[in-house]
Amino acid sequence: MITLPGVAIQCKIYESSASLVYRGIRVQNGQAIVVKMLKQDYPSPQEIKRYRQEYAITCSLNIEGVIKAYSQEDYQRTLVILLEDFGAESLDYWMRQHPEIFCPMPVSTFLPLAVKLTQILGEIHAANIIHKDINPGNIVLNPNTGVVKIIDFGIATQFNRTNPTFTSLMF
DSSP states (O other), rough: OOTTTEEEEEOOOOOOSSEEEEEETTTTTTTEOOOOOOOOSOOOOOHHHHHHHHHHHHHHHOOOTTTTTEEEEEETTEEEEEEOOOOOEHHHHHHOOOHHHHTTHHHHHHHHHHHHHHHHHHHHHHEEEOOOSGGEEEEEEETTEEEEEEEEOOOOOOOOOOOOOOOOOOO
């Protein structure tokens, strides 16, 4: 487990080949947070750039259906991102832990979820961001509150929308 100043880490909630994700509490104010960090002790410059980009994109999206990023901090030789924790788990988690409810998902559960996700993605695209990794692991939901959000903008792309102009050439 990690020891991050000002944060009481409660448990590890996810591990991939590149990242570790923990649930914690900010000691100063008791706020529940998610701590996402690069797994390697000495991440490559490309990995650090990707994490900085993920943080910048997440911060730029002031959308109800996108996880809020609170801060990005140096930790030893790597980076951590502090994110909001609203008591959710990934859709992948829910599908594995409760297959009787989520596999197959009843239409009465699926349609409202699909509508919410479509609205969220529409807002993300309207902000000129392409997520590029929508999957059950990057959709988090709290079934008690009905809140659903999209996470992990690690490979997202921000693009500038330009209007092409056409010119006619005279020969």
